[in-house]
Amino acid sequence: MSNKLLLPYNSGSLDLKNRTVMAPMTRSRATSDNIPVDLMTEYYRQRATAGLIITEGTSPSPNGLGYSNIPGIFNQKQVEGWKKITDAVHHEGGKIFVQLMHTGRIGHQLNLPEGAEVFAPSAIAAAGQMYTVKGGMQDHPEPRAFTTAEVKTTIKEFVDAARNAVEAGFDGVELHGANGYLIEQFINPKTNIRTDEYGGSIENRSRFLLEIAGQVRQAIGKDKVGVRFSPHGAFNDMPAYDEVDETYTYLAEKLNEMEILYIHVLDHSSGNNSPEITHVKGIIRSRFQNIIIFCGGFNKEKAESELDKGIADLIAFGVPFLTNPDLIERMKIGAELNQPDFGTFYTPGEKGYTDYPFLS
Ligand SMILES: Cc1cc2nc3c(=O)[nH]c(=O)nc-3n(C[C@H](O)[C@H](O)[C@H](O)COP(=O)(O)O)c2cc1C
Numbered sequence: 001m002s003n004k005l006l007l008p009y010n011s012g013s014l015d016l017k018n019r020t021v022m023a024p025m026t027r028s029r030a031t032s033d034n035i036p037v038d039l040m041t042e043y044y045r046q047r048a049t050a051g052l053i054i055t056e057g058t059s060p061s062p063n064g065l066g067y068s069n070i071p072g073i074f075n076q077k078q079v080e081g082w083k084k085i086t087d088a089v090h091h092e093g094g095k096i097f098v099q100l101m102h103t104g105r106i107g108h109q110l111n112l113p114e115g116a117e118v119f120a121p122s123a124i125a126a127a128g129q130m131y132t133v134k135g136g137m138q139d140h141p142e143p144r145a146f147t148t149a150e151v152k153t154t155i156k157e158f159v160d161a162a163r164n165a166v167e168a169g170f171d172g173v174e175l176h177g178a179n180g181y182l183i184e185q186f187i188n189p190k191t192n193i194r195t196d197e198y199g200g201s202i203e204n205r206s207r208f209l210l211e212i213a214g215q216v217r218q219a220i221g222k223d224k225v226g227v228r229f230s231p232h233g234a235f236n237d238m239p240a241y242d243e244v245d246e247t248y249t250y251l252a253e254k255l256n257e258m259e260i261l262y263i264h265v266l267d268h269s270s271g272n273n274s275p276e277i278t279h280v281k282g283i284i285r286s287r288f289q290n291i292i293i294f295c296g297g298f299n300k301e302k303a304e305s306e307l308d309k310g311i312a313d314l315i316a317f318g319v320p321f322l323t324n325p326d327l328i329e330r331m332k333i334g335a336e337l338n339q340p341d342f343g344t345f346y347t348p349g350e351k352g353y354t355d356y357p358f359l360s
Contacts, residue, residue: 004307005300005315006332009051011291013223013261016051016095018328019307021264021316023295024054024099024174024228028346029353030071032133033113034059036081040071041088042354046325048094051314054174054226054264055085057101057181060161061154062116064182066107068133069348073098073161079168086169097172097226098165100158104182105143105191106236110134118143119150121185121192121199121208126237131346140237148196154182155211162216162225172224175212178266180236183209184229187247190239202247210254217258226262226293227255231280233268248280252287262291264316270297285311300331326358335359 009016027043030036044053059065059072072078082098089096105120110132112118120143129137146154162173177183185191186208192199198207209227217225231248232240255263265281268274285292294306295316303315321327322345323338330337344352 002304002308005303006328009314011313014052014095014291016314017049017093018051019314020051020303020328020331021293021295021314022047022050022053022321023266023316023318024056024101024176025318025322026056026067026070026101026346027353028067028069029348030069030081032069033077034065034070034072035077036071036085038084039350039354040081041084042350044085044096045088045092046354046358047321047327048089048092049326049328050094050321052171053089053094053096054316055096055098057099057103057176058161059102060100061102061157062113063119063154064102064104064107064157065112065116066103066118067130068111070101073100073164073168074157079164082165082168082170086171090169095171097174098168098170099174099176099228100161100165101176102154102158102182104185105140106130106181107143108132108138108141110138119146119154120144120182121146121194124191124193126180128237145194148198151196151198151208155208155215158212159215159219162220166220166224172226172261173216173220174226174228174264175209175216176228177209178228178230178264179233180238183212184238187251188238189241189243202243202250206247206251206254209251210258213255213258213260217260222259223261225258225260226264226291227260228264228266229284230266230268230274232275232277233266234274235268245280245283249283249287252284256288256290259290262293262314263288264293264295267294267296281311323356325356329359
């Protein structure tokens with residue numbers, strides 16, 4: 001087995017100190033008006049030995065703040081908060097992208113700021129419930145379907161957020177097209193039954209993402225744009241559909257034409273009731289020439305073996321980075337990893353956030 005994971009990586013457009021990526025993880029420590037706080041600076045600084053950090057899902061729009069205490073990047077105060085974080089990570093020699101996550105129908109009026117609305121491609125509620133600070137557990141609401149004009153406004157919100165990200169010092173943005181949030185709600189024909197140019201055929205359902213990617217690329221540069229997908233993932237009530245493979249073939253081809261920096265594929269098969277997706281990963285690799293990141297259930301050994309296959313270029317770790325600020329050092333010497341405290345994943349304060357121990 002090779003020993004690539006901890007060696008530097010340089011693709012020409014991305015220069016990293018190793019091939020590990022800290023996966024995006026919502027931690028709900030921002031203020032109630034969605035501004036990053038100093039505690040978050042400390043959390044990301046602690047993990048700056050990752051080759052690349054991708055931040056927690058961060059909303060480009062007031063309408064995309066479906067969970068309480070997640071950060072946004074659509075106003076100046078948020079930009080100022082993020083600046084401290086990007087500075088800290090850069091100071092440690094790390095790189096950091098912000099994940100732009102619009103929650104779409106996975107939201108609740110009780111979590112949203114005044115004037116914001118739970119929007120989705122179509123008025124189809126997700127099954128299940130979500131937590132709200134103001135009212136405890138609540139059923140997912142029926143979202144209001146965007147008008148065509150509102151779709152275009154939302155695309156512009158992503159583009160403005162990407163510009164803000166550059167102003168805040170981020171090295172790039174990841175468009176969250178995974179896990180059943182807004183972009184995937186457009187891609188999936190069971191959550192998108194629109195009859196305008198954003199619904200129907202594969203081309204139309206892909207249009208929302210591809211217009212965002214194209215315009216963001218135009219605004220901040222092709223080497224600063226990545227996209228995350230979770231094909232066949234069932235998380236957040238994403239129904240299965242027939243033409244999944246054709247859809248991701250088309251998306252990978254179009255994103256390849258745009259020469260964006262990376263596609264990040266999350267394989268849910270190690271976790272929640274989703275099928276194995278080796279074949280889709282192969283399809284994406286065969287269509288997309290730039291960087292591929294894989295995520296989902298990796299440890300050092302599995303990561304090395306995956307890198308050996310030559311399909312993925314980088315490997316992202318979620319929970320292992322959450323619980324081990326010094327994951328790189330631990331993997332280097334084969335030390336044991338801290339175990340997760342699931343009860344503090346989304347709770348306020350430093351407990352289970354910045355207090356996971358370092359080796360020494
Ligand atoms: C606490 C927590 C929050 C997460 N939040 C996000 C998120 O904001 N955006 C996202 O794309 N994935 C999110 N994920 C998924 C992770 O990025 C990752 O794909 C998942 O944990 C599987 O990787 P792992 O097996 O290495 O943990 C989250 C995962 C966890 C554990």
